[in-house]
Amino acid sequence: xxxxxxxxxxxxxxxxxxxxxxxxxxxxxxxxxxxxxxxxxxxxxxxxxxxxxxxxxxxxxxxxxxxxxxxxxxxxxxxxxxxxxxxxxxxxxxxxxxxxxxxxxxxxxxxxxxxxxxxxxxxxxxxxxxxxxxxxxxxxxxxxxxxxxxxxxxxxxxxxxxxxxxxxxxxxxxxxxxxxxxxxxxxxxxxxxxxxxxxxxxxxxxxxxxxxxxxxxxxxxxxxxxxxxxxxxxxxxxxxxxxxxxxxxxxxxxxxx
Amino acid sequence: xxxxxxxxxxxxxxxxxxxxxxxxxxxxxxxxxxxxxxxxxxxxxxxxxxxxxxxxxxxxxxxxxxxxxxxxxxxxxxxxxxxxxxxxxxxxxxxxxxxxxxxxxxxxxxxxxxxxxxxxxxxxxxxxxxxxxxxxxxxxxxxxxxxxxxxxxxxxxxxxxxxxxxxxxxxxxxxxxxxxxxxxxxxxxxxxxxxxxxxxxxxxxxxxxxxxxxxxxxxxxxxxxxxxxxxxxxxxxxxxxxxxxxxxxxxxxxxxxxxxxxxxxxxxxxxxxxxxxxxxxxxxxxxxxxxxxxxxxxxxxxxxxxxxxxxxxxxxxxxxxxxxxxxxxxxxxxxxxxxxxxxxxxxxxxxxxxxxxxxxxx
Numbered sequence: 001x002x003x004x005x006x007x008x009x010x011x012x013x014x015x016x017x018x019x020x021x022x023x024x025x026x027x028x029x030x031x032x033x034x035x036x037x038x039x040x041x042x043x044x045x046x047x048x049x050x051x052x053x054x055x056x057x058x059x060x061x062x063x064x065x066x067x068x069x070x071x072x073x074x075x076x077x078x079x080x081x082x083x084x085x086x087x088x089x090x091x092x093x094x095x096x097x098x099x100x101x102x103x104x105x106x107x108x109x110x111x112x113x114x115x116x117x118x119x120x121x122x123x124x125x126x127x128x129x130x131x132x133x134x135x136x137x138x139x140x141x142x143x144x145x146x147x148x149x150x151x152x153x154x155x156x157x158x159x160x161x162x163x164x165x166x167x168x169x170x171x172x173x174x175x176x177x178x179x180x181x182x183x184x185x186x187x188x189x190x191x192x193x194x195x196x197x198x199x200x201x202x203x204x205x206x207x208x209x210x211x212x213x214x215x216x217x218x219x220x221x222x223x224x225x226x227x228x229x230x231x232x233x234x235x236x237x238x239x240x241x242x243x244x245x246x247x248x249x250x251x252x253x254x255x256x257x
Numbered sequence: 258x259x260x261x262x263x264x265x266x267x268x269x270x271x272x273x274x275x276x277x278x279x280x281x282x283x284x285x286x287x288x289x290x291x292x293x294x295x296x297x298x299x300x301x302x303x304x305x306x307x308x309x310x311x312x313x314x315x316x317x318x319x320x321x322x323x324x325x326x327x328x329x330x331x332x333x334x335x336x337x338x339x340x341x342x343x344x345x346x347x348x349x350x351x352x353x354x355x356x357x358x359x360x361x362x363x364x365x366x367x368x369x370x371x372x373x374x375x376x377x378x379x380x381x382x383x384x385x386x387x388x389x390x391x392x393x394x395x396x397x398x399x400x401x402x403x404x405x406x407x408x409x410x411x412x413x414x415x416x417x418x419x420x421x422x423x424x425x426x427x428x429x430x431x432x433x434x435x436x437x438x439x440x441x442x443x444x445x446x447x448x449x450x451x452x453x454x455x456x457x458x459x460x461x462x463x464x465x466x467x468x469x470x471x472x473x474x475x476x477x478x479x480x481x482x483x484x485x486x487x488x489x490x491x492x493x494x495x496x497x498x499x500x501x502x503x504x505x506x507x508x509x510x511x512x513x514x515x516x517x518x519x520x521x522x523x524x525x526x527x528x529x530x531x532x533x534x535x536x537x538x539x540x541x542x543x544x545x546x547x548x549x550x551x552x553x554x555x556x557x558x559x560x561x562x563x564x565x566x567x568x569x570x571x572x573x574x575x576x577x578x579x580x581x582x583x584x585x586x587x588x589x590x591x592x593x594x595x596x597x598x599x600x601x602x603x604x605x606x607x608x609x610x611x612x613x614x615x616x617x618x619x
Contacts, residue, residue: 007396015384086380089346094397095369249348252303
């Protein structure tokens with residue numbers, strides 16, 4: 001399994017390194033979009049407005065949105081791309097089994113993506129003057145966020161496996177995610193708060209905003225909810241993925257595109 | 258034509274060296290080992306209701322270690338669906354597959370010994386170099402990375418691609434990509450190799466390289482299931498042929514036996530030296546043969562002999578030879594069908610449904 005993980009790291013790294021224009025383009029676009037949002041907000045609020053930690057909260061929300069969007073699209077996009085290039089069936093011929101291979105791939109590409117996100121975040125902080133905190137404890141909600149996000153990724157990947165064309169769904173899904181990740185759900189109360197806890201990713205993003213933007217401590221009770229949320233969506237995603245693999249094999253459509 | 262002796266000497270290569278390093282008992286007589294692949298009564302339908310289409314209808318195949326089975330059929334006959342069912346990529350509606358005794362649909366370890374080139378060169382990461390592809394796919398087949406690299410080096414040398422090892426696959430020619438796809442399928446020394454059109458689009462030299470390697474791999478005990486529309490390649494490489502038509506196997510026999518069966522009743526050609534007496538020439542003509550410039554042509558079918566009536570045609574041939582005595586004979590040969598003729602006869606006659614179970618088997 002370690003060899004598989006290293007193999008996936010190497011494959012992802014080489015493919016990324018060989019086409020640096022894609023990476024540079026990604027950094028420029030991600031930064032420009034945020035700068036567009038920032039400048040628009042500043043225009044609406046007036047030039048003298050100080051956003052304070054609300055700016056930091058939005059920076060955290062935006063950065064996490066780009067990360068989650070990448071994760072959720074990653075498996076589905078790769079499945080479609082590999083079906084077209086013909087490598088998908090070779091992957092399914094691996095004795096490791098498809099879920100383990102795709103998990104190793106996800107971990108490898110996430111590591112590289114985190115590097116990209118860090119660069120974008122530093123540029124945004126430099127441009128906007130945002131001052132985010134990076135306590136070690138943020139790794140805990142980040143882990144639950146990743147669990148939940150990969151659950152979603154496997155879920156969407158399942159549709160890619162069975163239905164093949166999910167580009168339109170992915171396009172719409174990014175706006176749903178934008179709402180989920182930018183809305184300050186941690187300040188909601190009553191039934192809305194309960195609903196927010198049950199939505200994928202949402203409990204973790206609230207905790208990240210508390211830690212990174214508001215300089216608050218980790219609410220362990222909410223983190224336990226975030227952990228349960230992450231485990232639930234990850235388990236659900238992988239189970240649905242296994243079902244989709246069986247379905248695609250019954251349909252004879254595994255390598256189709 | 259296929260060489261009659263399959264025990265061709267194998268030059269020192271990645272395949273021979275791998276055997277010497279391996280603890281696998283490849284010296285065991287291959288015919289005594291259990292089948293590398295068994296499939297029984299595989300069935301697969303697509304669609305529902307009126308649009309239901311039975312792609313594969315009860316296909317059973319068995320390949321022993323070291324055997325090459327050419328799986329032939331027209332487009333849409335069910336070859337690819339069958340191969341994908343064998344590889345665990347398409348789930349059969351009924352029937353089962355065993356690879357070295359394990360079911361690839363239930364036991365992923367069954368795939369450990371499977372190598373496949375499913376759709377030509379569409380099996381590679383185009384941004385990676387040949388060496389990087391070989392290493393990656395070796396790891397994907399549960400090899401250690403170092404071992405995958407060293408075997409990859411040897412395979413590239415075997416395919417004559419060592420100088421291309423560091424060039425991204427997308428910049429190589431189609432033939433080179435095809436050879437790399439085959440090398441990738443061999444990286445983990447599979448016991449079962451599934452090759453879908455391995456020589457399609459290759460130039461003559463590349464085609465010969467692929468054929469040589471297929472033979473070498475088979476000689477080392479790998480069972481090979483080969484589909485191709487290049488019937489000369491199938492005839493040259495295969496020990497056995499299975500012809501599928503409309504989802505059913507319509508013939509399955511050793512390649513040479515099948516060709517021989519379709520050669521029965523074909524014309525004889527006799528060449529002799531000296532001058533044939535008019536009396537003997539007349540008697541030979543009476544037997545239905547034609548005599549012309551020290552050559553005799555005899556076609557049993559033109560004399561009304563049934564295709565299977567070998568004895569009658571042989572008896573006539575001996576009478577002709579007796580009439581030629583004592584003139585020296587230069588050659589006696591019979592026209593021989595090739596696999597193309599066999600294939601066309603098997604696939605262009607009326608549908609097998611109209612013949613019930615009229616199939617050719619051992």
